[in-house]
Structure formats: structure tokens, C-alpha cells
Amino acid sequence: MSETIQLEAIVPEELAGKRLDQALAELFPDYSRSRLKQWITEGAVSVDAEPVKKPREKVSLGMLLAVDAELESEERHKPQPMPLNVVYEDDDILVINKPAGLVVHPGAGAPDGTLLNALLHHFPAIDQVPRAGIIHRLDKDTTGLMVVAKTVPAQTHLVAAMQAREIEREYEAVCNGVMTAGGMVDEPVGRHPTKRTHMAVVGGGRDAVTHYRVMERFRAHTHLRLKLETGRTHQIRVHMAHIRYPLVGDLTYGGRPRPPKQASDSFLQTLRGFSRQALHAVQLSLHHPISGEWMSWQAPYPEDFTHLLEQLRIDREQHARG
Template sequence: MSETIQLESIVPEELAGKRLDQALAEMFPDYSRSRMKTWITAGNVSIDAEIVTKPREKLELGALVAIDAELESEERHQAQPIKLDIVYEDDDILVINKPAGLVVHPGAGAPDGTLLNGLLHHYPKIDQVPRAGIIHRLDKDTTGLMVVAKTVPAQTQLVDMMQKREIRREYEAICNGVMTAGGMVEEPIGRHPTKRTHMAVVASGKPAVTHYRVMERLRAHTLLRLRLETGRTHQIRVHMAHIRHPLVGDLTYGGRPRPPKQASDTFLATLRGFSRQALHAAQLSLHHPVEGEWMTFEAPRPADFEQLLDAMRDDLQEHSSS
């Protein structure tokens, strides 16, 4: 499945003398500069009816630039009828409430059965969009909201908004230990020096900023509201572990069960039975990539998260009254 793209424009004064790929990205902002480079080198771009294949080609004032290309299907994955919890959908975007256990993108450990496979089944034309419109991920066992682009123009805008930190993402998490106050973690995150599948706070990592505030204090745990400025892999999990408050259930980063003293057998069973990190993407806010209006979406805590919280509250009440 593919779609033919035909565009043309006269080079304006402010773009005269600029590189072809740079100028095209400004003239046709629905498409990224990297995509423009691909089209140029593939022979899909002409200047005054002459095919040009060098992205560095300089443009002259008044030249006619034309693009005749196809948006090829970028994903060769199988469409699968996977149930999606769609919070919102229009012609340009989808907002999904992802359940625990659903992998976002196929990989070595999950070749299919992913959110991407479900998106291809729900909206087949999304195979024309890079990564089937997925612009950010949630870990397999993290729940909550994700925005997905249904068109290339929407995807281009959403990626730009994400890079400019214009998409607001807020999470809820239960961490080990009782925190006295909120704060901010500003520590670079990169690949762990010895554990290939882990991330860590490392001096050579990329900048990462996480804001957090206390929502509720339990006997040995804290319910937090967190806001991401950046979107590094495992960012919240790594940052919370770094300040010695790893997320409950996050065995990768040290969140093994830490029950309070004299906890009931029922509470111990609930805590030990929570087999994933207690992290939920609760709120997502952004400007619509095409219409421009500010939109906010919210997803309620999943049942297992709420049950864990209830057990912690019962434990607190039981021991505060004794």
C-alpha cells in the first residue's frame, strides 16, 4: 500500500542560497528533513524540471522545485486483531490507554502481538507512517496514555513537539520508602556500563529531567505524581532508583518488595503478587498537530495498581489505630 505525493513551490527570497534538503523541509513542513533527503537521493525531486540527487544543492531565487514521490509502507509487520483501548481518535491522531503486558513495538523478544500489530489492523493506512505512527513508547509493564499519529504530517508535527518538550506527560507511581517532599531529579541517563539491557545515571548519558510530588504517604511507600521534561528510556524508573526510592515491583532497578513491620499476611501477599513496576501514564496534554487546540486526556489507574494502593491504605489504617 502506498500513496503518491506531488508537491511544488517557487523558491522564495528567504530560502535562496540554502541547501535543498533544508529548504524543502521549510517549504513543506508536513515532511521531515530526513524524509526530504531520502526523496532527493532517490531522484524524486526536480529543480526547474531537472532531477537533482544531491541534498547539498543550493537553490536560486524563483526556481520551481517539484517533488513526485511515494509514501511506501514503512512497516512490514503483520496486522493482528489486538484489542485497543482507544481514548480518542480523529483523522490525524489516536490516543491509546495501553494495558500492562502489551509490548509497543516488535523486537527480538516480541516479534508480534504488539501495539504496532494492533494499530496496523485497526487502521491499515497507518503502515505509510514511520513506525506506524508511534512517536514515544511505554515499557511493556507500564500502563497508560500514548499518542499515535495516523498521517505523516501529524507524525512530523508530533515528533517536533516532543523534541521541543511541548507534549506534557504526567505519571503516577508507587515507590519504596516514605518521601517527605517532592522535588526534581536532573541526572543524565545512558546505557548501563555492564548490563546491556539496563539504563543508568551515567556522566556520558543524555540530559534527563523528572519532576515529582507527593500525593499520598503510606507506611513504607509513597504515591507520587511525576512529570517528564525529557523522554529517556526507563527514565522514571532509573531516576527514582537513583534517589533510593525505586518503584514497587521494578525488579530491574531494585524495587523488590519491602513490606513494613508487622504487615498482615493479606498485605504481604498483595505486595509480593504485584509483578510489574507500579507506573501509570495518567495524563497526556498536547496541541493537536493539525488543528492546534490544546487537548488533555486522562486514564484511570488500572485495577491492579488501585488494589495495591487499597491494600497499603488498609495497612496504614490498621497500624495507625492500634
């Protein structure tokens, strides 16, 4: 038994001139580079309806890339009973509040126990939707709202809305450093040139725009509200580190503990014990893919994020009193 994988995408401007295997990896991130290369050499990939077997072949703007391959059944993902915090559900979409520690899609480091496995158990028919209806991701240790398509038509509409930047996603974060004002980061994000598991602001990366505003200032930290125009991997984390305000707890991008002077033991313990990036997808708004109705959801802060803010306020007040 095997599953037929059929994928199509038009080469966008930012991928023009890239190698075929590199373009496919950017356009279809759910599949490993090695698997994509294998499909190319097996003749399962076509460019403008012509089979191409050379991974290094360059692609141009507007080309139609198509994959028509077989995925062996033992490699298909299995349903697993796992708790899901469902914020909203109807016949077409599912909105969940993802906890920290939950990987969205199986990969080399997490073959199962992912959100995808949980979705297959929660709604078995979602197996008929590509990627089990997942149209965007949150990093493993980022919490908050995600929308999932339960049907192919819903997925088609949501993917188009995401590409057209019609889905609004807002986040809250705590960063190191005291910001004087909000602003915008408009810098391309791509794979780090030497650290292959990291992303970075790089020339030739994909366009990425993050808006941020100050919600609250502390002695050595800032509580931010952020809005994405684009959804690149690690975008907020990379952009905040780029402007030298890395997120608390984000050791990958420089967010090591930076306590202010004369911090209390309890505050130091909170900072040092915050073992993930302080980032929460707090609001999600979109047009329903079938009815067209404008819908919006909010997710309360997770417990660790609330505790961090409480400790930051206590520290500020203690030192304001002198």
C-alpha cells in the first residue's frame, strides 16, 4: 500500500534562480530535502509539465513545479490520542490553542507525538486533507492559536488567504532590553549560512515583515505585542534578535538570562527557569474559508508567561520604591 503525493506550486520571485531541490524544499517544507532529491532523480518531479531529473537545475519566476510521487504506507502518520485544547470547531475548520512542547508536524527529531498525530485521532477524515489540514506552524515551544482546515476546499481557501496576507496573527512576547518605542522590522529571513538548523537575516532570504509595539516596560525587559505580515520560520525570534532585543528564554537566538542589578532570588529563579522563548500567539483573525464571515479568537496567556510578567512587575515595583 502506498499514498500518492501530488503537489504543485508556482516559483515566486524570491526563489527565481535557485536550484530545483532548493526551491522544492522552500515550497514544500513538510518533506525532507533528501526525499525531494530522491523524487527528482526518480522522475517524479516536473517543471512546466516536463520531467526534470537534475536537482541542480535552476528554476525561473512563474515556472510550475509539480510532484507526483508515491509515499510508502509505513511512512504515513498514525493517529494518536492526545489532548487538544480546541478553541473553535465547525465542519470546515478547527482552531486550537497549542501548548509549549508540542511539535506541529512529524520530522527527524519527532517522528510522532505531534499535533498532526493528534489531529488524525480527533478527526480521522482529516487524513484526506494534505498535511492533515495544517496550513501554518508554531515552533515547538511557542504557545497559542493555530487554524487547521478540516476539508480540502477549506484548506485551498486558507492557503490562498495566508499567501495573500489576509489572515491576521498577533503575538505577545517578552524580550531582553528596554525598548523606547515600537516599530517594524523588514528584513529577509533565510537559512543560516553555517548553522543549518538556525534561521537568520540574510541577503537572498524570503521577504519578512514584523510589526511590534511596546505594551509594558520593566527594568531590563519589555513586554511586546507583535503582528506578522509574513510567516517565515522563526521570524519573530530572528527579527527581535536582529535588532538586539532577543526573546527571553530563546537560547538559540541569544535570549540568555539578563537580570537587572539587585534582582531578588525569586526573580532570578524565574528568569533562569524560563526554558523556552517567551512567545505566545495571542490572537488569530480570518475570513471563514467557506462562509466568508470575519472571525477572531484570543488565547489567554499560558501559566509560565503569566508568572514571568508577574515577577517582572514585582521586580519593577520593589526597585521603584527604592
